[in-house]
Amino acid sequence: MLIGCMDKEEKLQVTVYETNANGKKLEKTTEFSNADNAIQLTVLPNEEYQKITGFGGSFTESSAHLLNQLGKENRQEIIEAYFGENGAKYSLTRTHMNSCDFSLTNYSYAPVEGDLELEHFSIAEDKDDIIPMIKDAMKVSKEGFKILSSPWTAPPWMKDNKDWRGGKLLPEYNDTWALFFSKYIEAYKNEGIDIWGFTVENEPLGNDNNWESMHFTAQEMTQFVQNHLGPKLESEGHKVKILGYDQNREHLNEWVDTMFASENTSKYFDGTAIHWYASTYEVFPEALQYAHEKAPNKHLIQTEACIDAEVPKWKDDAWYWQKEATDWGWDWAPEKDKHLHPKYAPVNRYARDIIGCLNNWVDGWIDWNMVLDKQGGPNWFKNWCVAPVIVDPENDEVYFTPIYYTMSHFSKFIRPGATRIGLTMTDDSIMATACKNPDGSIAVVIFNQDEEKKDLSISLGERNTTIQIDAKAIQTIIINEVTK
Template sequence: MIRRVVAAGAALAAIGAAPPPASRPVARGWQTSGDGSQRLTPVDVAERRTADTVVIAIDPQQRFQTMVGFGAAITDASAILIQGLAPAERAALMRDLFGTGADRLGLGFTRLTIGASDFSPTHYSFDDMPAGARDPSLARFSIAPNRDAMLPTVKQALAINPRLVVMASPWSPPGWMKTGDSMIGGTLRDDAYDPYARYFVRYLKAYAAEGVTMRYVTVQNEPDFSPGDYPGMKWPAVDRARFVGRHLGPALVQARLPTRVLEWDHNWDQPRQPETVLADPAARRYVAGVAWHCYGGDVSAQSRVRAAYPKSDVFFTECSGGGWRPGWNAGFGDTVRNLMIGSTRHWARGVLLWNLALDPKGGPHKGGCGNCRGVVTIDPATGTVTRELEYYALGHLSRFVRPGGVRIASSETGSLATVAFRNPDGGVVLLAYNHSPKALPIEAAIGGVVARHRLPPGAAITIAWPSAAR
């Protein structure tokens, strides 16, 4: 068909006929229904206006945060499953996840674990020692545990998307650095603050030598939780501030590393913790922002802390799907409304879900969550890949909002949640979610290009306007 159109245009030009007028810019829409029967399905956004149409006001002149990206964590479990695929199937999945265009997911942000998490086959660090032994010089340090699965996976992701932003978080220091001499429980020993800062530097340099530069690190995953069956530790805010201000921050500067520190990496329900760290002048000098999880509290905590410290960036770094949010109606709606829309309206520059991939049993894992769900499910027995509801929730923004895009103002109602962005090329993206029990006719316009659509209950729609419509 395209060849015939081109040929016809050439024939008209040959006889001196005027070429057809350039088509006007149009808006396009993609919808996911609350029951999952539609999944990022192209839909008509040129419907007729009705008396009850909800008009969404978009104001590109009101600009907020600049976006880093959207993505999910490459855990040991995710990397092992991805590397277990046949080479052709692995390459196809990675292109789908990290590639752009042609309906690919376009992930631009990921999180690694510094050592083991609960989604690791063993509880390891990069400097394990026999019980009672210590290694303050880090003579035994090695990232060898990551060479078989984690490193090949993140390097393949970077080969597909060289702009991929990578961050990393530890679940625990090596056991010998902690009270209790174990990666489970305990806290950081006073005499381990300096070795632990050097441990971060060694990790960052080792990954950089492999071509993986970390844009951000957090100093402790969920520092107000001490799990009983997988690595972790409680680490009070005043002690985290001391570590960052007196040890880690100066060590990063001395090593001339570009990595920035994000504070907290835990739930919305304790904003006082990151505020305590940011109130410390020495720590604040090295803290670029605050990272948040979804498992307690309200997303508005992100705005509270940013209002108190407006130079501090906001990131949303973990939320997992799982058996506690079964089915599309609960899981998809919560992910879109609270994370994709809620966290970005409350200043998040990046949004990360938890495991990029898990198996049908929610593993492999050693302790911790037994019914978590990945963005994709990989069956290691068959190689079958299933794209879960989180895949489509992420896709409503990751496919359309480019790195460097800026959040702009968009109006909401009691039944309709929205967020909007302007991409570097001038194109505009709107995500709207209907959390009412009835369909809502909606309308939005950019540069005179109007989009109208009847949005079903529990459904989300992404509407994109090209740069020519600005």
């Protein structure tokens, strides 16, 4: 006799973490939805895009100096929160060569004028703050992390205006400036720290001469890399990445056209670095796609982002979810660009930009300062900004802002070597991206910026499960093995 049995519906085994405006902070969600009219999100693991290099933040002198002022327990808590197994697990970081605006003073590793062979080169300035912070991070990072280093300027004696701000590198110092990069790698290696890559110059288009800067045109930077920096690093045996540009996306097309014009111009470039300051909300997807198509086998990495022109709000989570922040363009942008700089919610800006970048071929995303004080500094120019972690060194207090948890939704769960994969959505009010990790797990990050909850049916092949995302919330959904 033939005995029938009921088929059991296959379900996806998922683990869901949520951060929302109502107070959840990377909390595991255990309640799922049974809604029939859920938004359909279909994961397409065979549709593969870029490999992920990593996510993280920057070791600045300001951040490192603040850590030195905290008690031992709070210092360690922050290091663990960024690099430990129970924290954000940052995998891609940045630091500055010589001083920047988020330094305590102006300084250079090569202060002696006319020192063409850099016999007096020294990273002593970094040994009190930046290097100890990096070493502490290395101690707690199980998988390690990559470091990308960027100069804001050559020492003034190498420049045509003899100033920390603005000006150009004098041609007679091209080889000395290339040697500077080589000396830096060696000095950091002697400290037990490997440098993964360089950007040639932070913001080569300048910053109105406000703080350390040095100007390059696309042609000038390309020629410097092609004829000086690339050959020097190669001859010294330094296997290090070189990323060009390193500024906002609205000028990206013209830079990649120059950098990748031919095999000769592109030989030493391993990719392109970008920032987000051209707009509070615009990702510039067409520019990112153009850059990828111009150099499909090269890196495209976001190397700096922050809530700029703002003093942090102390222990006020609600502010980070509300459209009250303004950026530099709110006051200074020309009329034709004002629409790119509206008031915005800081969490929204991060979540939208990271998802938008990933969905348009960006393979790495680096935040700016990891730690700032209640003023948004220290910063010698008083160029205040916001960081994911704010501290009050006088009272030895630490505040993890909602931005920290937003970053963690990506950095903790999308690991280096992951591959972005395809997905489809039946409602474009939800932003989403998906990546398949080297261990086979799939991380789907979704962002609901609306004022109401949403139900989503997540499908992978014939399997599915329905979840609910709160209003004004970001979720990471980890898809593991299938259960019946």
